[in-house]
Amino acid sequence: MCAFFLLPHLYIFTKFAQNFVAMEYNFSEIEKKWQNYWKDNSTYKVEIDKSKPKCYVLDMFPYPSGAGLHVGHPLGYIASDIYSRYKRLCGFNVLHPMGYDSYGLPAEQSAIQTGQHPAVTTTKNINRYREQLDKIGFCYDWSREVRTCDPKYYKWTQWAFIQMFNSYYDNDADKAKPIAELIAKFEKNGSSVNAASSESLSFTASEWNSYHEKRKQSILMNYRIAYLSDTRVNFCPKLGCVLANDEISEGLSIRGGYPVEQRVMRQWSLRVSAYAQRLLDGLDHLDWSDSLKETQRNWIGRSEGTEMKFKIKGLDVDFEIFTTRADTIFGVTFMVLAPESDYVEKVTTKEQRAAVDEYLAAVKRRTERERLADRKVTGVFSGSYAINPLTNEEIPIWISDYVLSGYGTGAIMAVPAHDSRDYAFAKHFNLPIIPVIEGCDVSEESFDAKDGIMTNSGFLNGKNVKEAIAATKVYVKEHNLGRVKVNYRLRDAIFSRQRYWGEPFPVYYKDGVPYVMDEKSLPLELPEIENFLPTASGEPPLGHAKNWCTQEGYPYELNTMPGFAGSSAYYLRYMDPSNNNALVSHEANDYWQNVDLYLGGTEHATGHLIYSRFWNKFLFDLGVVCKDEPFQKLINQGMIQGRSNFVYRIKDTNKFVSYNLKDQYEVTPIHVDVNIVSNDVLDLEAFKNWMPDYKNAEFVLEDGKYICGWAVEKMSKSMFNVVNPDLVVERYGADTLRLYEMFLGPLEASKPWDTNGIDGVHRFLKKFWSMFYNNDQLNVSEDNLTAEELKSLHKLIKKVTFDVENFSFNTSVAAFMICLNELSSLKCNKKEALETICILLAPFAPHISEELFHALGHNTSVCDAQWPKYDESYLKESTKKYAISFNGKVKSTMELPADMSKEDVEKTVVSSETVSKILAGKEIKKIIVVPGKIVNIVF
């Protein structure tokens, strides 16, 4: 009996406790619940729906590295997720896919080191990425996932290559056309075609028709958009492979420290340069930042200039130079050839041979980047002289690595008086400097400016620079000394890699001549091999593959494609990911068109973003896609930098001194794992367990705490400053992570990750939750909103709408906080307001919004609600607070009617007591009234 009486008490107590716990903001339960709900209901699956306008929001897909995601990765994903959810709430049919750029060097390096197959590593990494991404609650339609290493995907990468191989660029039509059309032209008219080519060839129709197959193929190679040619690479003989500039430091490979040299190799290239002008023009219509457009413009580097022929004294060769400053031709005092120039052989005299060879050997050891970055002046005299075509003067020909073979003609006319690099060279080798612009002083430095009046310049004297350039062009043309030419800095893309983990080329060799495979037999799958190193004979890893040849026994290409191959058209594949008959169907492409918003880092500005545009334009020429630009709007999210923490070890001890006391000792700063530091306070026990060395560490504390120092550095394992998003999600929830990443600062700025502020946004979410629940009960009022509440709410709607449209997510989070602060001080728990905020907050914090939206009685997802509209009439202010300033300094404020005229404001202010007090009888010289804002009185 006794027990029976006691039970109800106990029951009530536990029931109460349970409810109390359940009704607290239990993010982990809520997030799991709604992630499952979205999955079960395919909430984020999207299909073509012609009744709705489309919106395509794309993230740059990640390379799944072994380190997993750190908190920097999701920054852009969260921003694009917010935008996607916002557009959906506004009634758009939103395509928001995700996939993996899964071919690449790290997986291959890891295979070499650990023996684990890159496919295994990659799959493992992808699964890890997916697990991490899923926890953050993104609205990706995963049914559209693509992986660049999947044969079903790279079939279309190979297909595109075949199209490029089978196309040439018609300069008259300004588009790519089938190579068959070019052949027809050759058969009819010979080489007189206006087509993009590696070198200009000359043959008649009958000559063409008489050529053998092999010769014809070699000529066609000169025109194909995907073509084979000799290119210069950084080769490391010891590693047996080509290295990126990044993999080399001071002439040695970073891996192993072996010597690297410049070597010529026969490689596939893509004729991106044919598209240079279109890539430039296309920028005008894109909604990209000016700085990014500027970067691309500089990269493409269009310059209009003159190509001029110089004769060489005593030799029957003349060579061409390119210059944008034809006007300075009378100031030429020497010529410079790039060390790689074909002319070097021809102009080097016997006497200079040894010196030139020595110089060339030294240059071979330096990468292009080192050559450009280095200010040291080096060079060697070739022994020959060129003849200035205008003055007939003899000028020495030098060889120097500040001239690059890849740009222009690989030879320059040096005008030391008016070019700083030529000037440095002339000073160093004591060559003459002749100024050709009136009144300039070249005793200390060159005069590079393009203005002034010409002097020392024969028929150009008295003209200004602009006129002189034009006059020289005319002269050069008339005297057959050269031609006017547009030059681009943009080079063709080298498309071969001597690696395993990449797309195989759909190419086989017959009698040494490359042929592409039949499209129907695609994909050509990457063969299994066991050794990922180059073969003993120096061939790429695919040389190890067994039976790597066609059925007829013709060997396949041993190179594979580079990283950018798979990432150049992936955005098209998302539109129609499982289509086995086309890269993308016309129907899907017609509907989705191109990407409305593309989000990614600036590091892709000149790589991926040029290649993708090129690739898309090529497909546009083929009629495969309907838009000639892939990414209409582009936003670069900033880098998340690491915030490292330091402990200070007293010299020769195992004793660590707190930050503010460290100056009293001789200390060494040591990186400490940021995950055992909270608000810069070190967890002493965790530190002792962190590494065996610190097990017996002693501490000198301040106020009982160990305070760590800090610094902003790159986020990396070696700095112990990597923060994993999973840990943040576990501790605070995905909604807090999302909100905090946005609150951290402007999307486009790079900023350090600092967990210190995360409590603020977490408190905000708890506060929002507590506005719905009072103890264990949902406590929401049905009352109408007051004018003040309406104003606060509509201010929020207006601000968030504006901010999301402008990708200013940090300020929209602040706006939410302001609104909640206002409503809670008004003790507002009215449904009308809370429901609206739920919808506004849903793109930012989808889980809590979904939970509370349902708590308010809805049984459909908040994702399908309608974005609220603000009503300007609630926002009207009857009065305005004017700042009253004197000579620009604000001294007081005044509350005046909002609709008061400028004149009345002036009158009221001038006649006011405060103003006359401050003026103290001084005379007013001028009054400026800015309506609604400020009055400035000048005295």
Added chain:
RNA sequence: GCCGAAGUGGUGGAAUCGGUAGACACGAAGGACUUAAAAUCCUUUGAACAGAAAUGUUCGUGCGGGUUCAAGUCCCGCCUUCGGUACCA
């Protein structure tokens, strides 16, 4: 070197069109509640000087100049940091 971006309190940042610099948040200090802790709530918080206080004065947006009634914002010249620089992705 070249190209691009950025520098604002102890910290992250706000100021959207040249118009009250420091919104919002963190941290810190003090207080309330609690046996205590956590959580929550309240107050203060750019610096210097003066004042018992209300408050006032001056300085202040990397540095040096300039334009303007008015500059974090525009112009010129520097410094520092970050990204790219063509095979890392």
